[in-house]
Amino acid sequence: MKTSILLLISLFSLIAQSYCQQDVCEVLMPELFGNYKGDCKKGLAHGEGTAEGTDSYTGHFKKGLPDGEGEYHYKSGEIFIGRWVAGKKNGNGRLIVRLASGKDSITEGVWQADKYIGKAKGPEYIISDQSGSTFPRIHNLGPGNKIELTIEHPLGNNVIRNVRIMYVGSATTKEYYGRRVYEDVTFPFELSISYSAPNKLGTGSIDSSIRVKILKPGYWSIILKN
Numbered sequence: 001m002k003t004s005i006l007l008l009i010s011l012f013s014l015i016a017q018s019y020c021q022q023d024v025c026e027v028l029m030p031e032l033f034g035n036y037k038g039d040c041k042k043g044l045a046h047g048e049g050t051a052e053g054t055d056s057y058t059g060h061f062k063k064g065l066p067d068g069e070g071e072y073h074y075k076s077g078e079i080f081i082g083r084w085v086a087g088k089k090n091g092n093g094r095l096i097v098r099l100a101s102g103k104d105s106i107t108e109g110v111w112q113a114d115k116y117i118g119k120a121k122g123p124e125y126i127i128s129d130q131s132g133s134t135f136p137r138i139h140n141l142g143p144g145n146k147i148e149l150t151i152e153h154p155l156g157n158n159v160i161r162n163v164r165i166m167y168v169g170s171a172t173t174k175e176y177y178g179r180r181v182y183e184d185v186t187f188p189f190e191l192s193i194s195y196s197a198p199n200k201l202g203t204g205s206i207d208s209s210i211r212v213k214i215l216k217p218g219y220w221s222i223i224l225k226n
Contacts (some may be wrong), residue, residue: 028064029087031055031075059084088114124216132208133197137223144219147171147182147189151224153197161205163195188215197226 021209025040027033028121031054038049044064059070063085066072072080082093089111097105109119126136134151151160157178169189170180182189206226214220 005109026064027051027061029053029055029066032057032066062086071089076199080085083110085182090114122215124214124218125220126213126215127190127210128213129209129211131210133199133206133226134193134208134210135225136210136212137225138212138220138223140216140218141221142219143217145183145185145187145217147185147191147214147220147222149180149182149193149222149224150159150178150192151193151195151197151226153226154200155198161196166192168192185217187217188213190214191222193224200226 016200024043025036025037025038027045029051032051034051034053036045036049036051038045038051038061039047040049041063043049045051046063047059048059049061051061054075056073057066057070059066059072060068062068066084068084068180069082070084072084074080077098079096080089080093082089083091086112087174090113091111092109093111095116097107099105107116110117112200123219124140127136127138130136149165151163152200153159157174160178165180167182167190170184170186171189172184174181174183189210190212190213192209194207196205196207198204199206208224208226210224212222
């Protein structure tokens with residue numbers, strides 16, 4: 001009987017120790033060491049959480065360090081809202097500095113390894129509503145106001161069927177042996193494309209569609225591979 005009681009006590013002790021160990025979740029930045037509430041993995045902050053030390057941070061963690069989107073408050077009063085990688089500012093973000101005048105100084109742009117490298121550049125084109133077997137390759141070949149569109153297939157471009165192309169914008173359209181050319185384009189310019197093409201084995205047909213919006217002027221090449 002005594003042996004059974006001792007075994008039960010030992011078992012409960014091990015369970016209690018296990019729970020205590022699970023509660024321990026470290027943040028590896030000294031400035032954030034103190035209190036942590038959030039997701040944990042293998043004893044380290046991992047996932048969404050909030051850490052408070054001399055500084056504080058709320059956002060995504062990975063292996064004990066800020067990694068992903070988050071908001072960091074420095075003890076100096078500065079605030080950084082943006083992307084982190086391995087505990088350093090890395091990617092798009094906004095740094096807010098509290099000034100004695102009461103106004104905030106805000107720096108927006110891109111950081112790399114904690115260093116500000118300049119303002120963020122907007123995208124040159126946007127792809128949406130992509131389905132089927134189409135794989136777009138889009139390149140700006142240089143200055144101009146022109147777009148060339150080609151739909152390619154390994155069995156030959158003549159196997160493409162039921163092509164429908166609609167566009168939003170102003171352009172002069174021409175066609176050369178399956179290659180569609182848009183000249184005197186006014187940007188932004190949007191193309192909505194749908195078509196049918198055989199699968200690579202030629203045993204069936206696949207319906208594909210894609211929407212491409214070109215935002216900036218240039219001599220653009222759009223090749224839809226299948």
